[in-house]
Amino acid sequence: MNRTHHIIFLFLLCMPFISNSHAAAKRYVVENPQIKMVIIPRTAQQMAAFYEGREFPTNAINATKSACFFTIGIHNKSPSILWLDTRNWSLTTTSQPLALLSRSEWRKRWKALGLEQRFQSTFRWTLLPSQLDFQPDEREGGNITIARTETPFTLTARFATGAKKKGKPLTIVFKELRCSKDPAP
Numbered sequence: 001m002n003r004t005h006h007i008i009f010l011f012l013l014c015m016p017f018i019s020n021s022h023a024a025a026k027r028y029v030v031e032n033p034q035i036k037m038v039i040i041p042r043t044a045q046q047m048a049a050f051y052e053g054r055e056f057p058t059n060a061i062n063a064t065k066s067a068c069f070f071t072i073g074i075h076n077k078s079p080s081i082l083w084l085d086t087r088n089w090s091l092t093t094t095s096q097p098l099a100l101l102s103r104s105e106w107r108k109r110w111k112a113l114g115l116e117q118r119f120q121s122t123f124r125w126t127l128l129p130s131q132l133d134f135q136p137d138e139r140e141g142g143n144i145t146i147a148r149t150e151t152p153f154t155l156t157a158r159f160a161t162g163a164k165k166k167g168k169p170l171t172i173v174f175k176e177l178r179c180s181k182d183p184a185p
Contacts, residue, residue: 031077035074035078036075038073039071041069041070043181048064054122056122060123068145073139074141077137078136080136082134082170083161084131087130103130110123128140148179152176152178154177156172
């Protein structure tokens with residue numbers, strides 16, 4: 001998918017999901033002269049509605065409910081390249097590390113469910129690229145997923161910088177992130 005599609009996706013997905021029962025999602029923001037990074041936790045209900053609107057089958061929608069979704073927006077405010085590589089990100093609780101659910105993990109889940117390729121492609125389109133070079137003033141976004149947990153965690157995002165990844169590394173830390181819960185009925 002080209003970058004224009006990701007920008008359009010980010011705009012649409014980052015719009016608050018509002019229902020009669022709850023307010024807009026909490027946003028976590030870190031901004032400095034080099035980067036602006038936003039994280040928005042999504043409820044299972046929000047993501048189910050998103051995929052239902054794209055006519056996903058019920059078994060696939062139910063499979064998404066076992067994961068926590070976080071919409072990530074990144075803006076390279078620096079004059080040099082920032083290198084996204086989610087392998088350089090860590091997610092930790094006070095007692096253990098957490099792992100991002102990778103694209104290959106989702107492919108396995110979708111294969112086990114016999115999900116049609118068109119739905120797999122749509123789902124993949126909603127994920128944050130795992131690797132990307134952010135040119136100066138470029139913006140990108142998408143979802144990351146982890147196994148659903150009640151435990152708060154810290155996300156430490158590390159970015160290489162510079163044309164050949166030789167610049168000073170950039171580290172962004174988000175503390176006390178939580179999976180978003182559906183509102184009580």
